[in-house]
Amino acid sequence: MSTSCLTSGLLYLLLAPLIGGLIAGLDRIISARMQTRVGPPIWQPFYDVCKLFSKEHLVVNRSQTLFVFGLFIFMIITGLLFFTGYDLLLVIFAFTLASILLILAAYKAGSPYSFIGAERELMQMMAYEPMVLLVPIGIYMVTKTFSVAEIVKYETPLIYYLPGVFIGLLHILTIKFRKSPFDLSSTHHAHQELVKGLTTEFSGPSLALIEITHWYENVLLLGIIFLFFAPIPWVGVLAALLIYFLEIMIDNSFARMKWEFLLKSSWWMALVFGGGNILLLMLLKR
Amino acid sequence: MNLILFLIIFPFVISLILRPNLLPEGLQKGLISISTLVLAVASIMLCFDPNEISSQLLQLTFSHYQQLFLFVVEIGLAILIYYFSFKYDKIWVAFVNTIQLMLLIVLETKVKFNLENNIGNASNLFTKSIFFIDNFSIIMALIIGIIGGLIAIYANGYMKDFHHHHKEMKDKRSSFFFVIFMFLSAMFGIVFSDNLLWLHFFWEITTLASFLLIGYKGDKVSIDNAFRALLYNLIGGVGFVVGILYFYMASGSFSLDQLINAGKSGFLIPVLLLAFAGFSKSAQMPFSSWLLGAMVAPTPVSALLHSSTMVKAGVYLVIKLAPALMGTWAGILVASVGGITFLTASMIAISRQNAKSVLAYSTIANLGLIVLCAGIGSPMAVWAGIMIIIFHAISKGLLFLSVGVAEHRIDSREIEAMDGLVVSLPNLSFLLLLGMAGMFLAPFAMLISKWAVIKAIIDPAPLLLIPIVFGSAATLFYWVKWMGKLLAITTNETNNPNNTNKTTAATLEKAISNYEWCALYPLGFLTIISTIIFPLTSGFMLEPYLSKHYNLGAGYFNLWQENIILMTLLLILLLLLPLLSKIFISANNKKTRVTAPYLAGANVNDGYHYQGSLQTMKYTIRNYYLESFFGERCWSLVGIILAIVTMLIMLFSVRF
């Protein structure tokens, strides 16, 4: 492992919560402006997390904390694997593990709201998983490697070869960022869904951990967007931010959809855009 | 002492001892436990000096007397099948049996004719050894010896309980164990035979043994399902005999090794016919329903059929043929059958509420994945396929046995009845969770194999990844929701300090017999250990095997060693998670307060009930099964049609 990989890993570990938190703060301000409100200060997410850490820790059963903590650890490890340039498939698998731990935590709490939240989150996972797996596959077909460190060095931006995969990815990013119309399992908004769905039974420090994990996760997802534009870094950063802005816009302009639509649309998008892109690559590269 | 002969003959002898039911119960149990231990030790010893064994093996050559013996025994088996099929009025079984018998007679006369007239160097047939040994057969022997043995030990405790639950049935335990040991013997035979006639002989014995085991209960459903298994496997058997006949006519040989070599140089028809036999045995899509029907049998039988024997014989054969399939269109089509099976079985599993049914579909899906690997046939694909065989055997064995225990304790096989099993059967549900995690979760070896599958397929046939990615998503869904069901606690048994239910939970688990624990804990342990020693298995067993068959340069496998080590570290981290989270939990310990779940503020009594408009209600939580999306009838029809079409194309593509 080279030093540059090590530094980027270290930077991720330290800066991801900061960047993720700031993005969350910006998200809230931009959303507020879109609704002609003033919105909270940009540091608001940090205030929230600090407050949550200082509050009482209500649990339904004590073992649920284990899974929340596992989520936190494994999400950080997932990000580290990604930013230190390891195998992209392994990153995806570790990512899946982390997401499953959150679902198990919600199941463990055993309340009806968190149970349905967990079921819906699982549904969302099933919806986005094919596309998430198709991303490294598509990237491999262009670059002939799964290693993130190698992928970044590829000379042409991947978006030239993988527009279909990118569109499919955009579709499921809405699910991953927990944005409307696909925020079925839990939502950040005041218009609640299933009380708080997945996170109903977590409070205080547990909820704070989940929030920080979400920041780490968002930075990782933006990193994956960056991969598509890696040869020109400033375009990559700009694209990642632009995509996030797009997600905020989608969030504010759509009503929540039902799960049937979620599942069908995600699988069709994965099949048509992701699969179609891979088919084309196969035919062209032959 | 020749270990291989020992492994084949010893269980056979034990089965003959058990059959007459002369031993008292304690002695019988002791004999079973000790002999399975012997089998396990013998199969482990096999790892240490395969060279010496193989030199002894070469002396065991095929002879005309053996051939006559096999012929007579196969006719005996056929008569037995006739007896059963006429007794229960199953004409189709008799019909397929007749075809097979006729083919065998043709084969026999052909060989005789060739010998008498000395056509084409016919006596060459008898210089080749009947057995062989390589690392793959050692791995299979370990699976059969250890996991099959553990299942036999478990059956000791389980069958007693089983007859306690099914008082209406006659206690035929001795014949049960007779068949089980016969089965193990035949399995050892399959993995060590190089001679196709012997291979076919053992193959037919497993078919018959599985028929007897599935029909053990003797009620109508069991009999019907047993006959379905018999029918499908006989169809596969016909394919097998045609393959042997075809190959013999063309080359005058009965050697599997030579058949594969011939396949490598383009002579694919016998290879595909054998692969077809493998499909039926390993329950690939058009045949999958026999494995589902096999669920009606007592749980140890399902465990045996699903994890270590029977279906593994099918994929064993297909994987053996893999080098011949590599890079051919026929290979891609074999892989497509596997892919179709994986996708459809995974999707159907979502809609199943019966725990054993979910396990059965998951088995079919995993076998599909193995067949897919075999069809691709590249070294990495075969590597992944063998790895899946190993890990699937361990995890699935564990899952079936745990579900069997749970079934007797909660009197239900339904997943919906497993609410909060983690409270009522804590140790058992830990093992269940471990088994499920072993089946699909990241740092466990199964997922490393899946990772290797993706890597192996992406270059030769990227489109086959599409069933894999969708199937994986479905896999994730049905396992996690089951895990959630086990974990979800909807009563306050754990929270209430002065509750009396805790004692009942403990007694519920106490009723599980020691024989059962003796099988469950080692399997749980193996699930973890197999991931940790994963690089060793790869380095010492698989790499030599693959380099021998594919002429690989040194360092072919070095590329992924780093990632495998990384996965192992992740697993260790996952296992240490309870300790790590202790830090977080104890830091917040003083701040922590246990409350009832949120029920819109209407909690009453213990907090797990709520005030309805008329009376106090208990809330219940139910999983999604999405019957309308992933219904069994719809998807199995799709799978069967697609698989049949693919197979037809496969057979015809070779002809022209």
Place this chain on the structure above:
Amino acid sequence: MSSIIKSPWVIHYDGSSCNGCDIEVLAALTPRFDVERFGIINTGNPKHADIFLVTGSVNEQNIPIVKNIYEQMPDPKVVIAIGICAATGGIFKECYNVQGGVGEVIPVDVYVPGCAARPEAIIDGVVKALGILQKKQEEWKAKVS
């Protein structure tokens, strides 16, 4: 630590009110008043909330519910009774089923008067509650450490 006063999350419960106060509470969330400026979020889940806003009087039916919600909020927490009904029972006080103000059931920290209470008054009440919340937090910290 002052973070608690920068991020007060509220849960709003409607007792037996005429919905006048509830509309005003919701009005406070709208762009015109935008309480999110102060980090206030309406969570709808007691387990996430710091401030319990109650409108309307309590009656026999909802006494256990109010108690449950209060019970399921993590410490430190404050209760704000909004409107005259929540304070004393208001015009419903004499009803056969009405117990009176929220104070009858759980300890109330801030009373916001009005029928209906104006959004400005509600925000004012919340701001007042923040001071109490901070004090409570110090007490609570001393208790658990």
